[in-house]
Amino acid sequence: MASFYQRHILPRLIKCACGCEMVEQKRAAIIPGASGRVLELGIGGGLNMKFYDPARVSGLTGIDPSPELRAYAQAAPRAAGLAVEILDASADAMPFAHASFDTVVTTFTLCSVPDAPRALAEARRVLRPGGQLLFCEHGSAPDAGVAVWQRRLEPLWKRAFGGCHLTRPVGSNIAAQFTIEQLESGYMPKAPRLAGWVEWGRAVAV
Numbered sequence: 262m263a264s265f266y267q268r269h270i271l272p273r274l275i276k277c278a279c280g281c282e283m284v285e286q287k288r289a290a291i292i293p294g295a296s297g298r299v300l301e302l303g304i305g306g307g308l309n310m311k312f313y314d315p316a317r318v319s320g321l322t323g324i325d326p327s328p329e330l331r332a333y334a335q336a337a338p339r340a341a342g343l344a345v346e347i348l349d350a351s352a353d354a355m356p357f358a359h360a361s362f363d364t365v366v367t368t369f370t371l372c373s374v375p376d377a378p379r380a381l382a383e384a385r386r387v388l389r390p391g392g393q394l395l396f397c398e399h400g401s402a403p404d405a406g407v408a409v410w411q412r413r414l415e416p417l418w419k420r421a422f423g424g425c426h427l428t429r430p431v432g433s434n435i436a437a438q439f440t441i442e443q444l445e446s447g448y449m450p451k452a453p454r455l456a457g458w459v460e461w462g463r464a465v466a467v
């Protein structure tokens with residue numbers, strides 16, 4: 262059974278940290294590229310929803326195992342005319358047929374799923390051939406001095422932040438299963454470097 266912290270404090274913490282200005286700028290740059298039938302992994306507080314273009318998106322399905330975050334997402338602002346369904350499901354075993362979606366979106370979710378390569382394999386399975394994965398994820402930093410602290414603090418960090426990992430590679434995990442068409446990276450300004458190395462872009466399912 263989830264603790265008081267997991268039910269009441271952590272969802273607010275996640276919504277607040279994920280809603281900071283630097284992250285919002287990344288969302289604004291990436292999410293309008295979504296088109297067709299869209300699946301968002303770990304939709305959390307629904308902070309991407311206001312950036313989807315209803316003229317390009319025929320429907321948005323968001324999944325998340327957290328009931329508290331799904332409730333936030335249900336109430337999150339979105340453009341008029343955007344058809345949204347939010348489901349209780351896990352990214353590593355999704356209840357969707359092969360090739361059900363044109364776009365899969367993952368933002369700050371692959372750090373928290375139990376098995377990121379498995380979630381990416383599922384994303385590829387449910388995308389139609391040629392469908393796109395739009396991503397923005399934090400992960401393992403390239404600087405040895407940062408990486409060593411990521412490794413040291415990860416066990417504590419995971420306990421405090423709902424299973425969030427600091428040391429997962431982003432681009433290489435995606436490149437193992439998709440063709441990357443755009444990949445950018447850098448430290449988020451004003452964010453602690455420990456969780457501030459971010460990689461974002463677009464990949465295609467082949």
Ligand SMILES: C[S@@+](CC[C@H](N)C(=O)[O-])C[C@H]1O[C@@H](n2cnc3c(N)ncnc32)[C@H](O)[C@@H]1O
Nearest residue numbers: 279303304305325327351352368369370373374
């Ligand atoms: C740091 S939050 C990011 C939320 C959202 N993607 C965003 O950009 O604001 C991580 C999210 O991953 C979700 N999550 C954890 N395990 C998951 C799983 N197995 N499948 C899908 N989502 C999961 C959490 O509930 C949480 O909403």
